Amino acid sequence: MGEEIINKIINQECIEGLKQLEENSVDLCVTSPPYNVGIEYDDWMDNMPVDEYLQFAKDWLTEVYRVLKPDGRIAVNIPYEVNMKKLGGHNRMLIQSEYHQIMKEIGFGFAGIVDLDEKAPQKVKFSAWGSWLSASAPYMHNPKECILLGFKDQWKKIEKGESWYDGSDESKKEFMEYVSGMWGYFAETRGMTDANFSLDIPDKAIKFMTYKDDLVLDPFMGSGTTAVSCINLDRRYVGFEISEKYHKIATDRVNKVLSKKLTTEKSEEFWK
Numbered sequence: 001m002g003e004e005i006i007n008k009i010i011n012q013e014c015i016e017g018l019k020q021l022e023e024n025s026v027d028l029c030v031t032s033p034p035y036n037v038g039i040e041y042d043d044w045m046d047n048m049p050v051d052e053y054l055q056f057a058k059d060w061l062t063e064v065y066r067v068l069k070p071d072g073r074i075a076v077n078i079p080y081e082v083n084m085k086k087l088g089g090h091n092r093m094l095i096q097s098e099y100h101q102i103m104k105e106i107g108f109g110f111a112g113i114v115d116l117d118e119k120a121p122q123k124v125k126f127s128a129w130g131s132w133l134s135a136s137a138p139y140m141h142n143p144k145e146c147i148l149l150g151f152k153d154q155w156k157k158i159e160k161g162e163s164w165y166d167g168s169d170e171s172k173k174e175f176m177e178y179v180s181g182m183w184g185y186f187a188e189t190r191g192m193t194d195a196n197f198s199l200d201i202p203d204k205a206i207k208f209m210t211y212k213d214d215l216v217l218d219p220f221m222g223s224g225t226t227a228v229s230c231i232n233l234d235r236r237y238v239g240f241e242i243s244e245k246y247h248k249i250a251t252d253r254v255n256k257v258l259s260k261k262l263t264t265e266k267s268e269e270f271w272k
Contacts, residue, residue: 006215009227009239009254011247014219017240018063026067026238027214030205030226032077032197033057035095050093058102060219065106067217070153074108075205077116077197079145096146108150116145116201117184147183147205161211164233178208197222202229210235224250228257 010017036053039046048056064074082095100110165171177183185200202225206216212234218226221239223246230237231254241247 005238006236007227007230007238009221009224009241009247009250011242011244012240013242014240015060015063018060018067018219021067021217021238023066024069024072025215026064026072026217027069028073028075028206028210029064029068029217029219030075030077030202031218031220032201032222033060033220035079035082037082054098054102057099058106061103061108062106064217064219065108065152068152069158071156071158072152073111073155073209074103074148074150075114075209076103076148076150077145077201078148079143081142096148099148103148103150108152109155111149111151111155112181114147114149115182116147117182118145118198119184119186147201149209157211161214163211164207174207178204197225199225199229202226203233206230206233206235221250222246224253227254231257231261 005020010020034046036046036048036050068074076099078096078099080094080096081092083092096113104110165175183200183204185198185204187198202216202218206229210216213236215236215238216226216230218237218239221227221241224239227237227239227250229235239250241250
């Protein structure tokens with residue numbers, strides 16, 4: 001893998017982009033892929049027929065498996081369920097179960113599932129169509145999401161590095177939250193793009209599963225949230241974003257974060 005794409009967000013379709021990466025080179029993949037629920041992602045068709053969508057998931061996950069190190073890990077943020085009736089699927093689909101099965105078939109080991117607890121939940125957009133205040137056919141919508149955790153060959157890291165945790169009471173509290181299997185988060189990027197990915201999610205995954213200077217991959221970089229997290233936490237990153245619009249948003253956002261970090265570091269050095 002050329003150094004020219006490290007700490008870069010590449011404006012490219014993710015499967016083609018992943019082919020540029022060397023085997024056994026990535027420490028962690030953390031991402032929130034398209035949910036296939038009809039959201040407009042500029043250049044991306046988020047309304048594939050179900051079979052095509054699941055094949056797409058298998059294709060990009062296969063490439064991720066290839067580029068992960070033997071002790072490499074993956075954290076995939078997905079909903080528990082989606083409605084794909086209009087796309088040729090069943091009325092409701094347990095999408096996290098489908099992803100788990102695909103990952104198992106590829107060869108990933110299963111390390112656990114994290115329940116995400118949004119601190120400012122969205123208002124449910126669905127009504128009980130045709131059955132208001134009736135048992136006729138009430139429509140239940142569960143907006144909860146989760147993170148599937150997996151690994152390539154082994155969960156235990158082969159070599160130790162510099163951990164995020166410093167032994168303080170605060171870091172101990174953080175670690176206990178991460179191993180609890182329930183992570184709280186705020187969707188602070190809402191309104192930035194149509195594809196929202198809270199900074200809390202990659203922050204927690206990266207702190208929990210990587211060391212300083214590890215390489216983190218996000219095949220669906222969106223507004224650049226994973227890259228921002230890596231910069232703040234002193235990890236290297238590489239990512240892909242198919243949309244020119246979102247790629248510009250992500251690049252501008254990353255440049256602002258880098259500029260702010262550089263200013264802070266210079267100030268700290270001056271006052272030493």
